[in-house]
Amino acid sequence: MIRLQAVTEEDKELFWNINQKYLYEMTLYYPDEMDEQGNYHYGYFHAYFIEPERKAFFIFDDEKMIGFVMLNPYSAIGHTPDYTIAEFTIFPSYRRKHYALEAVKLILSSYHGQWEIKYNEKNKGAKNLWIAATALYHPSIYHLNEQETVLEFTN
Numbered sequence: 001m002i003r004l005q006a007v008t009e010e011d012k013e014l015f016w017n018i019n020q021k022y023l024y025e026m027t028l029y030y031p032d033e034m035d036e037q038g039n040y041h042y043g044y045f046h047a048y049f050i051e052p053e054r055k056a057f058f059i060f061d062d063e064k065m066i067g068f069v070m071l072n073p074y075s076a077i078g079h080t081p082d083y084t085i086a087e088f089t090i091f092p093s094y095r096r097k098h099y100a101l102e103a104v105k106l107i108l109s110s111y112h113g114q115w116e117i118k119y120n121e122k123n124k125g126a127k128n129l130w131i132a133a134t135a136l137y138h139p140s141i142y143h144l145n146e147q148e149t150v151l152e153f154t155n
Contacts, residue, residue: 002102004110007056007068009049015056018068019045022089029120029147044072044086059090059103066094069107075116076150077142082113088126095125104133108155118150 007015023032023040032040048054048070059067067090071083085107090100108115117134119126130151137153144150 001062002099002106003060003062004057004069004103004106005060007048007058011058012049015058015068016045019087022068022087025089025092029122054086057107059099061094061099065091066099067091067103069103071107071111076118076144076148077116077152079116079152080114081116081152083111084116084118100129101133104129108133112155114152114154116150116152118144118148121147121149 019042020039023042026032027040034040044054048056053073055071057069057071058065059069068087069085069089070087072086073081074084074086075081076084088100088104090103115134115137117130117139119130121127127149134151134153137155139151139153142150142152
């Protein structure tokens with residue numbers, strides 16, 4: 001059964017390590033470079049531990065960690081959402097098993113309001129997930145550029 005577990009200060013090192021693997025994977029879609037220590041920059045990482053409007057959760061299937069999600073209220077299109085999905089991943093070995101859709105349904109049923117979700121058009125898996133997960137809400141679609149799209153909806 002899919003569940004969310006809040007990332008705490010005690011989880012910071014684990015979350016940093018997992019986030020680095022995710023950021024590495026995102027280099028398939030964004031031209032981010034490693035720093036001298038072999039890490040990828042994520043400017044708001046520490047803010048998730050001090051700003052209450054930012055939330056990070058590990059995603060579990062029963063007792064097995066299968067991914068994470070990061071939420072915040074910052075718009076990519078100049079609006080005022082209650083929530084945006086800043087980052088979301090299901091680890092590669094757990095993909096194509098419907099965990100992502102189940103996790104998104106849980107997130108959306110736990111947090112109601114105005115939402116924005118941005119995805120990269122080249123990331124076909126993410127695009128398909130977000131279109132399927134938000135179809136019920138009939139999102140407005142905003143194309144930021146040729147590569148990035150934002151879905152805006154209320155749940």
